[in-house]
């Protein structure tokens with residue numbers, strides 16, 4: 262089977278490329294290499310025999326550089342930061358929405374199956390933050406029994422504070438559903454929450470879960486932006502993501518635009534303070550912490566995915582805890598310090 266992974270050198274794309282190649286798929290990784298660090302991941306991919314195509318999914322012509330007939334597209338390419346879009350909304354619009362229409366058009370014309378990387382940011386900040394919550398020692402939690410298992414797919418996508426990123430991803434998410442229905446295409450839309458793992462070139466503005474251990478390795482200061490560092494996420498480790506996507510590829514003929522909330526779920530949550538505390542114990546020092554009292558625009562204080570639908574549909578569940586995931590990222594950062602120096606020094 263020929264699999265095209267857009268954003269194939271990014272965090273998710275790189276790990277999926279390596280994983281699926283090992284499982285015997287013919288993998289083509291397409292990337293415009295816009296994210297710092299992914300050019301290093303690209304070299305590793307090519308060493309392992311993954312075909313690389315330098316292309317930009319905003320340009321439909323770039324897909325003609327792919328010579329093989331594609332069976333499925335895993336569309337991971339995006340501008341994934343929720344803050345960049347306020348500086349240049351059109352950049353998010355073209356990268357996260359127009360590009361997805363290009364992918365869908367390609368799928369429609371060539372009967373290609375698609376798995377789309379959507380996000381919890383399709384649910385607006387004002388609606389999520391409107392849920393009653395309680396403050397505990399190191400974290401906030403939902404305090405409404407309706408959300409004991411987290412946010413499920415029936416949660417409203419209306420609201421005013423999605424972020425520009427969230428809004429462009431929501432538009433793409435809805436387009437995927439509409440195309441699947443209108444043109445009888447096999448499409449799965451995964452609304453992922455916080456994802457973490459090795460080969461995520463984490464930055465303060467995006468990818469906090471790997472930024473934390475990287476910052477510890479470099480003794481960089483950390484920053485709590487709003488909620489005193491008690492904001493809470495469910496965390497899903499990259500190996501669990503790869504295993505789920507494999508199951509989805511194997512059964513995609515049964516799906517036509519189905520949406521899934523995907524994350525670590527209620528059993529795998531961590532706040533910023535808890536991440537700091539965990540790493541302090543492992544590394545034996547306290548980092549410098551800066552406090553910004555006001556949360557980032559459209560940020561969600563607590564977000565935990567209700568993963569019942571995805572677990573039961575695919576007979577899958579997350580196996581790796583946030584602590585074990587953090588250990589793995591820390592080991593990766595320490596082991597590959599020379600390589601990371603090229604990005605972080």
Ligand SMILES: NC(=O)c1ccc[n+]([C@@H]2O[C@H](COP(=O)([O-])OP(=O)(O)OC[C@H]3O[C@@H](n4cnc5c(N)ncnc54)[C@H](O)[C@@H]3O)[C@@H](O)[C@H]2O)c1
Nearest residue numbers: 268270271272273292293294295296317318338339378456
């Ligand atoms: N990382 C998370 O916690 C998280 C959470 C929810 C959803 N997501 C979604 O998952 C997907 C993958 O995220 P990631 O963490 O791997 O991000 P990433 O930035 O590590 O990877 C994205 C890759 O896409 C490439 N890219 C960007 N624009 C492109 C374009 N126009 N054409 C071709 N390539 C382009 C980048 O160079 C990069 O290699 C994104 O769609 C993101 O919105 C991520």
